[in-house]
Amino acid sequence: MIRPSDPHPCAKLAISVATAEARPVIGGQPQPAEDLVRTLLQTAADGGVSRVAVRPGGEAERQLGQAWPFPSPFSVSVRTLPISEGLDRVEARARRSLERMGLPRGDVLMVQAADDLAGSEGRALWDRCQALKARGLFKRVGLKLTMDDGPALMARRFLPDVVEIPCGLLDQRAERAGVLAELAELGCEVRVSGVFARGLLFGPREAMGFEAPDSQTRAAVSRVRLRLAEARLDPMQAALAYALGLEHVSVVLIGARSAAELRAVMAAAGQPAPQIDWGAFSLTEAPTARRVSSAA
Template sequence: MRAAEVVSLGRSGLPVSRLGLGLASLGGMYAPVATARAVATVDAAWEHGVRLYDTAPVYGYGRSESVAGLALRPRPRDEYVLCTKVGRLIEPGGPDTQTIWADPPPGLGPRLDYSYPAVLRSVEESLERLGLDRVDVLHVHDPDEDYPTALGEAYRALAELRAAGVVRAVSIGVNHADVAARFLREAPAPGPDCVLLAGRYTLLDQSGLAELLPLALARNVAVLAAGVFQSGLLADPRPGAAYGYAEVPTALLDRIAALRAVCARYAVPPLAAALQFPLGHPAVATVLVGARAPEEVTENARLLDHPVPPALWRDLKSLRLLPENAPTPE
């Protein structure tokens, strides 16, 4: 399995690479990234055949989109797929700030707004920051923050942009599989073309398997799997580290240790298994992985290409570390 392998993004028909680059880190998630380093990171992704890039207005309060545009504008526009999001406007005094962004632009902050006019304004402002004439995929970002408005107004705005040919695909970006499944069921036809699912179809969490992934497959809705490294927990499961928990549960640490032991038996880096596992499901088109330096992109491409024997997946299932019905890469 290679990073540059190209597949269709569900019914949208957009050609995407199996490995996508998430651009949150380049917006300064947890630590600032110098502009030159950020551009070099995108350049490295391009050299490895990555042709899917995902950003959002809230990532660094506009910085991620600005860097994305700076790095991608010299590239042939029809040779990559660019995604951004709606649901948060970046404006002076925006009150819905997040502590994870290092050194945000002074005076600016996000404001949650899924209304029809706010979505149209958000798209215009994203294009200004990107310095591009279009994006290919628009996600409704975290629709559970205001589900009725996200479904009734944000989706309607994006569906109209799709019908007018302004964007090729409409999507939702979610952290909860049940929210995504509900949105797919309740959105007016033809519904979203894809779903960005963060952290809910991974080696540690298969909650997307029961309802969302079968529903997406039946409707030819492509899934973009993100958060597959579980915020670093798979790479470095230290007992004192939080990884989104007040304290990592002992049972989870034990499960990770068992996963790592199986990987060690077959000389497979745990992160290689983590990257490749979601792609075993036919609904999953691509894995989105962030990076903050060129060498991280190179390592992710190497991990995606690392051989994983079928026996490893069988062992994980026999130990009940994966569900028996979870499809695994061939």
């Protein structure tokens, strides 16, 4: 079931902050990455976005630590390292993430994949995360899942405070199968990712650093683009309207690489939700794309 967007839809947005690699030239000088992140965060705060998600690696954590507005309005989610790194390193890196960002505590510690809990050390990993919560380093513990993980079953087994799961205009399985409702009934805060289908609706994949989708996916996406055009809907507006209107969803996770990008997202999120049959835009299979290695 889809509901009308909340009166202040940007309040449901969470931004996933990646390392700011692009450094536009302003006044003849390259802009420092920290300044880009600072502008991004201020734009988010001014627009009512109060959640930030980050994963270990790169310079994003350090840049965030140098760029928080004061006082900071943000609650921060941190993703764990893979269990293959070892339990001690996973725990140490979660602590280190907070240190790098200059935070005494985080909001959510997200286990990065269900597979990490499936092995012999899965329960020990979960117990380590719960211990960090008990010590006050994180308020909540969450779990990043996919539809292939049996999300409702995993939620019943581990009882996470938060579940993140892909659900968007092109891949509506979590909503149509009732998974979002099941997770909410279990008391989980439901977060959806994959809202923009990794850019499939917006332009050539190669230009974004992804491999091109196969011909079947290209044809399906082209049909969706045509339907959107016929309905006079901007793809970004449609993708956000669908996700923000999901009845059982509390947080919509989006990527933002710059303040300008975030302003475009917030403007689209603020548009009135169209009255339309969203199911007509769903693809049978979830669109996927693999990022091209920088060495390729």
